[in-house]
Amino acid sequence: MNLRQRAERRVDAKIEFQENLYKxxxxxxxxxxxxxxxxxxxxxxxxxxxxxxxDVLDKFFKAYSIKDHREKMIENELSKMGE
Structure with a gap:
């Protein structure tokens, strides 16, 4: 799976969570x-x-998973180490 597909899936999950929360x-x-x-x-x-x-909590955890946060932290550390 390429990067764009992963990004689209994450954005779709976040939009689905927000719509469900508003409802x-x-x-x-x-x-x-x-x-x-x-x-x-x-x-x-x-x-x-x-x-x-x-259901709202389930969609929240799917949209804002710990894996996403972990990946961002790893990317941040790699960028700091590369400088």
């Missing part, structure tokens, strides 16, 4: 308003936040 926030705000106005209880909000939150 998560918007939907949870709407559910919170519905729960506040009509249900007087937030159990539905907590269930949605809990289970959908796992």
């Amino acid at each position: 998560y926030i918007i939907v949870n705000v709407i559910i919170a308003i519905i729960c506040l106005l009509f249900m007087k209880s937030f159990w539905l909000l907590f269930i949605v936040m809990f289970f959908w939150g796992f």
